[in-house]
Amino acid sequence: MLYVQKYGGTSLADADRIRIAARRSAELARQGHGVVVVVSAQGDATDEMIEKAAQINKRRAIREMDAYLAAGEQMSAGLMAMAIGALGCPAVSLTGWQAGIHTDGNHGSARILQVDTTRIRRELGLGKIVVVAGFQGVDPEGDITTLGRGGSDTTAVALAAWLKADICQIFTDVDGVYDRDPRLFPDARRFRQIRYGTMMALVENGAQVLHDRSVELAREHGIRLEVLSAFTGEPGTIVGELESF
Secondary structure, three states: OEEEEEEOOHHHOOHHHHHHHHHHHHHHHHOOOEEEEEEOOOOOHHHHHHHHHHHHOOOOOHHHHHHHHHHHHHHHHHHHHHHHHHOOOOEEEEOOOOOOEEEOOOOOOOOEEEEOOHHHHHHHHOOOEEEEEOOEEEOOOOOEEEOOOOHHHHHHHHHHHHHOOOEEEEEEOOOOOEOOOOOOOOOOOEOOEEOHHHHHHHHHOOOOOOOHHHHHHHHHHOOOEEEEEOOOOOOOEEEOOOOOO
């Protein structure tokens, strides 16, 4: 099987959490599966970078902000690849453009137009776990673009679509999709399975568990999503159009 796994910022906030994620990916590779890992910037790194930019120039140029903010995910990708390598599994980190992610030129909120999977497939063929910096791509002018907050979800779904992966797992700080925020409502109900349309409605009503474009892309390409906890690894919520729904 080919797995695409995405880890959010809280899931990679420190060295211990990166090692937990690395062990999970390495175990799949040892079982003979192909593994592509998409990473966000660590913890609150993106917010901290935005604050630093504001100290330099409050009227920030969006092109330069994209070039700057993309570095957060690139650092996570390098750290994750090193953590996997420390476990004895070969791994390679790729930026969005190295991974072949082509977008339009809408800086700060770019849309993915296509993915050239040549490099990723070559690395997978060499037996490596491929770690891709999420949230970013390259536009027709060759400039770095970012996909907007939460865009690493969309990176993962796009890679799953173009690679024809068997499943796209979104690891986060909650153990699935709930009808309400479980951190605010103790009686919130967790879904075992949920259709794309219902998931989209939750996102439109403020649920932040998935990026809206990632759900659109998953529905368009029929990608099976699983939202689950990065800390327990227990089964979470399946998002899709499944016969069992």
